[in-house]
Amino acid sequence: MAPQAARRTMRTTTRSPHSPRTSGHPVDEVLPLPRLTLYGFQHVLAFYAGAVLVPVLLGNSLGLSRQELVYLINADLVTAGIATVIQAWGFWRIGARLPLVQGATFTAVSPMIAIGQGAGGGTAGLLVVSGAVITAGVATFLLAPFAGRLAPYFPPVVTGTLLTVIGVTLIPVALQDVGGGASLVGHSGYGDPAHLAYAGGTLAFILLVTRFGGPFLSSVAVLLGLVGGTTVAWLLGDADLGAVDEAGWLGVSTPFHYGMPHFALFPMLAMVVVMLITMVETTGDVYAMGEITGRDVDGETVTRALRADGMATVLGGVLNSFPYVAFAENIGLVRISRVTSRFVVVAAGILMIALGLVPKASAVVASVPHPVLGGAAVAMFGMVATVGIQILGKADLKDERNALILAVSLGAAMLPTVVGPFFERMPTEVRAVLGSGITLGSLTAVLLNLFFRTRADRRSQKEIDWDALATEPDPAPGR
Template sequence: MTMTTASPTPVRAHPVDEILPVSQLATYGLQHVLAFYAGAILTPIILAGALGLTNEQLIHLINADLFTCGIATLLQSVGIGRIGVRLPLLQGVTITAVGPMVAIGLDAGGGVDGLLAIYGSVIVAGVFTFVMASYVKPLMRFFPPVVVGSVILIIGIGLLPVAANYIVMGSGLNAMQNPVLLKNVMYGLSVLALIVAIQRFFSGFMQTIAVLVGLVVGTVVAWALGDAHFGEVSTAPWVGYTTPFYFGWPTFGLTAILSMLVVMVITMIETAGDVYATGEIVKKRIRNEDIARAIRADGLATFIGGILNAFPYTCFAQNVGLVRLTQIRSRWVVAAAGVIMILLGSLPKVAAIVAGIPAPVLGGAALAMFGAVAAVGVQTLGKVDFNNQNNVVVVSISVGLAMLVTAQPFIGDAFPEWARIVLGSGIILGALSAILLNMLFNSFGSGTAAVAGRPGDHLVTIADVNRMNEAEFCMTFGGLVENTPWVIERAFRMRPFADTLELRSAFQNALLAGTSEEHHQLLNSFADLGTDADAETAYLFDHANAGIDELDADEHDAVRHLAKAYRDHFGFPLIVSAGDVERYERVVSSGRARLSNTPAVERSTALVEIARIANHRFDRLVANANPHASAFVPTFMPQPA
C-alpha cells in the first residue's frame, strides 16, 4: 500500500512582508519619495539659511540628507538583527530637532563651526538613543491608548499648518515676505480635489497611487503655466557622493549635547506613536520589543547621520498617512523608497528634477496625508474609556496645549532658552503633556469614574459596583434590559469589573448568550412600538430620540398598525434602536422591511437592536453620573437632535 501524505499548507505571508512585483515596488516607492521629499530638504534649507552656509554647502547637505535617509529607511523597514521594526516606515529628519539645531549652530558661531557642533551632539544623541532602546519595555506602561492616541492625533493636527504654509505662501517664510497668491491656493486645493476624486471614483491600482498622480499632474500644470522651474537641472552634476566628516571633525559641547538628548527623548515618543499608528493601519500587533527595535534603528541612523553630515532621524508621519491612504502595506515598498533616496542622494541632477515640484502642489498632497495621520489618532482613541473623566482631561488638555503652540509658534520667545526646546513645538508640548497627565491621573493614585447616579445624589463607582449584592445591582442597572432577570443575573456574575467598558460588555455578552426561551422572554419584556409607557422608564427616552413622542394622530396610528402586524407575524414586539435611526420615518421603514425576514433572522436582528438600546441607555446612565465628562461629548461626537 502506498502511503501518501498531504503536503503542508503554505503559510501565507502577512501583507507587511509581501514582496510586490518590481514595477509596483518602484511606482509605490517613488510615491513615498515624492510625498516625503519636501520635508526631507526642509531641514537642510532652514539650517543653511540660519547658519549662513553657501549654496554649494547647501547642495551637499541635501545630498547627504537624502543618502542617509535611504540608509535609515532600509534599517527600519528591512532591519538587521534586533535593529529595525520591519514595518512600512520611512525615515526622515525629525522636524523636532530643527529649532535646537539652529540654536546649537548659532551658539557655536554659525557657518561650518556651527555645523560641527551640531554633528557632535547628533553623534552622542544617536548612541544615547540606541542604548536607551533596551530599557524601553518597562516604560511602555506609561503609553496606554489614551497617550498613544493623543500623540498621534497631535502629530497629525500639528503638521497641518506645514501643509497650509506650502499652499498659501509656497514656502514656510513669513507672509509679509511672501504674500498669499490665489494661484498658489488653487494649486494646492486642485491637487487635493484630484486626490479625493481618484479615491472616490477609481479603485485598485489607480486608487493606491492617488497622491502620486496628484503630484505629477499638479507639477505638469504648474510647469505649463510657468510656475514650475527646472533650471537647476542643467547645472547640477550627474554624480555626487557624501563622504564622512566632509565639513571636518565634530566638536562636542555639554549644552549642545543636553539639548539634543531632550530632542531624542521626544523623538522616541514620536517613533512609538508612529509605530503604533502603522500597526493599526497594517493590522499587525505591536509588542514592546517592536518599539525597542524601532528606537534602535533611530539611534543607529542618527549616529550614522552625524558621521555622514546629516541629522537626527525618526519615522516620517506623512508617510504613515500615505500608507493609510493607499492601503499598500508591504514594507518592501518603503525599502524601495529607501533605495530611490540613496540614488537621489548620489545623483544631484535627478534630485534637482524632484526639487522642481512647486511647494503649493506638495501642500495639497500633504493636507490629505497629515489628515490621515490625525484620523489614525482618532481611531486609537476609540479604544479609550471616556466614561473615565481622567482620560477626558488627558486628551483635552494635551490637544489644547499642542494647539496653543501650533497656533502661536512664537509664544516660546517669552521663556528662557532652555524652555524653548519644549515650548517651540506643539508636538513636543502636547506629547509631554499627554504622558505627564496620564501619569498624574491614571498611574499614581488615580481616581475612579462614577458609573451611575445623578449629580447631587450618591454617585456609584466601579468599586461600588463590585461591592454590590445582586439586589442592588438589579436596582441600579435593571433598566438597561427592561429588568429582565436572567440578563442581570448573568452580568452580575461577571464581576469584578475593571472599568466601565467591562461593565458594558458584561451586559452585551449576557443578553446574547441566552437560550431560545430566555431570548423570547427578553424580547417580550419590551413594550410594543408606539404604545404609551410610564414616563419614569427609559423607554420613552428611546422613543424621544426618534421623535415618536411628537407624532400627529395619523403617524401614531401608522406606527401602532405596524407594531401590531409585526407582533402578529413574529410573536414578539417590533424593537428598533431609536438612537441609531434618529427619525420616525426610518423607524417605520426599517420595521416594514423587517416584516419580510424569516423568524430566525428577525429574532437575531431584534437581539442586536436590544444590545444597541442597552448601549445607548448605558451611555445616558454614565453621563448622568459624570456631568463634567458628558459636557465634553458634543465636542467629539454630535448628539441626536
Template sequence: MVSSTTARRRHAVDEVLPVPKLAAYGFQHVLAFYAGAVLVPILVANALGLSTEQLIHLINADLFTCGIASIIQSVGFGRRWFRFGVKLPLLQGVTFTAVSPMIAIGTAVMAGGGSSIDGLLTIYGSVIVAGLVTIALAPVFVKLLRFFPPVVTGSIILIIGIALIPVAAGDITYGAIGGTNGVVVDASGATVPAPPLDFGLANGGLLLQNLAYAFGTLALILIVQRIFRGFLQTIAVLIGLVVGTLVAFLLGDASFEAVGSSPWFGFVTPFSFGVPQFSITAILSMIVVMLITMVETTGDTYATGEIVGKRIRPADIAAAIRADGLATTLGGVFNSFPYTAFAENVGLVRLTQVRSRWVVTAAGVIMIVLGLFPKAAALVAGIPHPVLGGAALALFGAVAVAGVQTLQKVDFSDHRNSIIVGTTLGLAGLVTAYGAIASAFPAWASILFGSGITLGAITAILLNLLFFHTGGRGSGVAGRPGADLVTLDEVDRMDEAAFARTFGSMVNDSPWVVAAAYARRPFDDATALRAAFQEAILGGSPEQQLELLRSFPDLGSADDREHAYVREHSERGIDSLTDEDLDDAVALSQAYRARFGFPLIVSARDVDRYERVVGAGRSRLANAEAAERATALLEVSKVFTHRFEDAVADANPLSSPFNP
C-alpha cells in the same frame, strides 16, 4: 539539502521572490513612499531658508539613508536579545513627528544669532544623540508601553497633525504674505515677540495664484483617491505633486534650472555641512520625538505582524526600535533626520498581500541608488511652494485623523481622559498659534515652548502619570469594567460576592479559590493580595484543583473563542501557526487530556515559540500523574499572576510592586 517539508514551512515573510518581481514590487513601495520621504527635507529646508543646492543635498541624503534604514529593518542583524531589525516588510522613512521640533530647533538657533547652517548642525547633533538614546532605551521602552495608552498616543498624533498645518500654510502663502506670527526683529536688531497674527498682504495677486495651485493640487489628490482604487490610490499625493508642478512649469511658475547644473552622480558623505553642534534643550526635544516614534513603530510592527501572519514578541519590538535608533544616528551622520516605519507602506502590504520582507530590501537598494543621483533630487527641489503646501495639507490632515482614530479607543466617560486630551490640545494649540511665547522663557526652555508637539507630548505623558499612575495605599489596585478603580481599603471592606465579581475572572471564576483568598483579608498591599490567590490555588484539595484545571479549554481550541485563556494564546500568536503545526498542537492537547483527564495548560505570556510548547508538552506526557498535576497548577498560577499584574498595572503601575 533542504527538505521539501522545510521549504513548504518557510514563512511568506522570508520568501525570496524572483529578481524581476522584487524589483517591480520594491519600486512600487518607493513610489508609494516617495512623496512623504522627500517632503520632510523640503519643509525643513524652506523653514530654515536653505539654498536650492543645499536642499538637493538634503534630499539625496534622505533617500540614501532611507534605503540603509529599510535594509536594516527588513534584513536585520545581531543576536536575539540585541538584534537590530524586526525582519518584517517595514519600509523606513523620516518621521513627520520631528518636523515641527526640528524647525523650532533651527529657528531658535537663528533667532539667537546663528546661521541657518548652525541651526541645521544643532538639529544633527540632537538627532545623533537621540538615536543613541533610542538604542539604549529599546528594551526598557518595551516594558513601559503601559505608560503610553491611547489617550497619550492619540493626543500626541492629533497635535502633530495640527501643529504641522501652519508649515503647509507657510508654503501656500510663500512670497505673498509679509510678517510673521512668532518673533520679529526691531529697529535695533533685537528679537522681540510679534503681535498676534502679524500677517500683512504683500501681493494679493500672487496670493490668489498660490491658492489656486495649492487648492488645485489638493483637489486633484482628493479626486484620485475618490475615483481610483488600488495602486493609483496609494500614490495620489505623488500624482498631485507631479501634475501641480507640471502645470506650474507650463505657466512659467516653476523652474528646474538646478537640474541642468547638478551632476549626474554624487556621493553622500558624512558631516557634509560641518561638525554637529550639541544643545541640551535640542537633544531633550528630539528624545521626546523618538519616544513618540517608538510608540508609532510599536503600532506599525504589531499591525504588520497581523497582516503577514507572524507573531510579534517583545524582543521583536525592541529589535524594531533599535533599528530606528541606529537609522536615526546614521541620519545625523549622513545629513538626514530621525527615522521610523512608514504607515503608508504598511497599508500597501495589506493592499497587495505581498508579504516578503525582501521586497522592502529591494526598495531600500533602489532608494540608495536614487540618493546617489543629484539630478533626481534637483528635480524634486523644483516643486513650487504652493503645490507642496497643497499636498502637505492632505498629509498633515491625515496625521490628525489618525490621532482622532486612536482617541476613539479612549473612554471619555472618565473625566480624567477628557482633562488630559483637553489640556494637551490647549497648550499645544497655544504654542502653535502664537510661537512668540517661546521668547518669554530662558534659552534652555525656548525650544520646549516653541514647539506645540514637544510641549503637548510632555503634557500628555505627565498628566497621564498624574491622573492614572500616582498615589499610595488608597490608589487603585484593580479595574472593574464600567466602574472606578478598586482600592485596597475597598477590597478589605468588600463582601465575598463583590470580591468574586472583582477578581473571580482571574481564576476562571472558581468559587473555592475566591473563597480561600477572601478569607485572608485584610491585605497589607497588592503583593499580599496576589499571594493570597497563589496560595489558594496551590493549597486546594485534589478535587478542587482538578475542577480548576478542567475549567481551562484545550490548547488550540476553536470551541470557546471568548474564553480568556483562548484569547491569551491567540494574542500570543497560536493562530498564526501553519495548519500543520496547529494540527500538531491540537493532537498533543487531545493526547494529553486522554492521559491526565484535564487539558494541557501553558501560560501564554511565557510562550517563546509554539514549536517548543509542542515539544515540552510531549515530554510532559511522560510525567507521573501527581507530578504533572503539580506542573499544571504552577502554570495556572502563572496565568493568574499575569492577569493580576495586568489589572494592577492598568490601575496604578507606579505603586505596584510588580512594575519597578
C-alpha cells in the same frame, strides 16, 4: 474572532494564488519590482519637501554657501534612505520591520541652529552639531530597551492623542504650502488665487482618483496628483526647472566631510534631551503603523524601532546630517494608499539614496511647487489625525480622566502651533521642548496619563482595603 485578527485573516485568505510569496502578513509581502518602484517613488515625493526643509533651515541659519547647502541636502537624503532601509527591513534586534519612512526630525531644528550659531556658525558650527548628534544617537540606542518597557504606559488614549496631535499640528504646515510656502509668508504673493487653485486642483484630483480609479489607481492617487499638478504648473510657467540644469550628475556624501566633529558638553546634553522627546513621538508612530497595518506591536517592536533611530542618528552625525525619526507624512500615505508592504518603504529608501547621489535627479523632485505639495499634504496629514481618532475610539472617553488627557493635550499642542511667539522669551533649552506643538502635546498626554494612572491605582487600592475591612467578620470574643 477579534476584528483585528479577522482583518488579517481576510487579507491572507483572499490573496490570489498568483500573488508573490509572503511570510503570511501583508506587511511582509514582496510586490513585483515595477510596483515596488512606483509605490516607493510615491513615498519619496510625499517625504521630499519635509526632508529638505531641515537642512535648508539649518544651512541658511548658519550662513552656509549655496554649494555647502546642496551638499547638506544630498547628505540628508542619503542618510534618510539608509535609515529607512534599516527601519523597514530590519536586522538582528534593530528596525521595527514596519513601513516607516525615516526623516530628519523637526524637533531638533531650533536646538541645532542655537548650537551651530553659538559655535560661530558656518562649517565650524556644523562640527559641534555633528558631535552632539552622534552623542544623542548613541544615547538613544542604549536607552531603547528601557523605553521599550514603557509600552504599558501607552494605552489607546495616549497613542490616539499622540497621533491626533501630530496630524492636527502638521495640517497648518500643509496649509502654509497651499498659500505658496514659508518663504512667501508676509509677501504679496502669499495666498495668490493661482496657488489656491493648484492646491485645490491637486486635492480634488486625488479625491476623484480615489473615488473612481479602482484599487490600483487609488493606491497611487497621491503620486498622480503630485505629477499632474506639477505638469499643469510647468505648462503654465509656474514650475521652475532651472535648478535641474544647474545640478550635477554625481555627488557622493563622505564621512566627516567638513572635518572631525567637536564634542561640547552642553550641546551634547541638549541634543540628548531632544532625542528623549522624539522617542515619545516614535513610540506613537510605531503603534499607529501597527493599527494601520494590522500588525501586533509590543514593547520589543518599540525597542527595535528606537534602536534604528539611534543608529540612524549616529550615522547622521558621521555623514554631516541630523537626528532621524519616523515621518508622519508617510504614515498618512500608507493609510490612504492601503499599501502596507514594508518592502515598498525599503524601495523608497533605495530611491532616496539614489537621489542623494544624483543631485540632478533630486532637483527634479524638488521642482514640485509648494501649492501642489500642500494640496496633497492636507489629505495625508488629515489621515494621520484620522488614525489617531480611530485609536481613540478604543479608549473610554466617557471616563473624565481620558477625556481630560485628550482635551488638555490638544490645547497644549495648539499653543505653539497657533501662537508662534508664545515661548520666544524662554531659554533656548526650554524652547526646544515647548516650541513644538507635537512635542508639547505628546509630553502632556504621557505625563497626564502617568498622573491619572498613579492616582487611580492609589484610589483603587484604598477602596479595596476599605471594602475588605467592611466585610471582614468580627473577631471571636476573647481573641
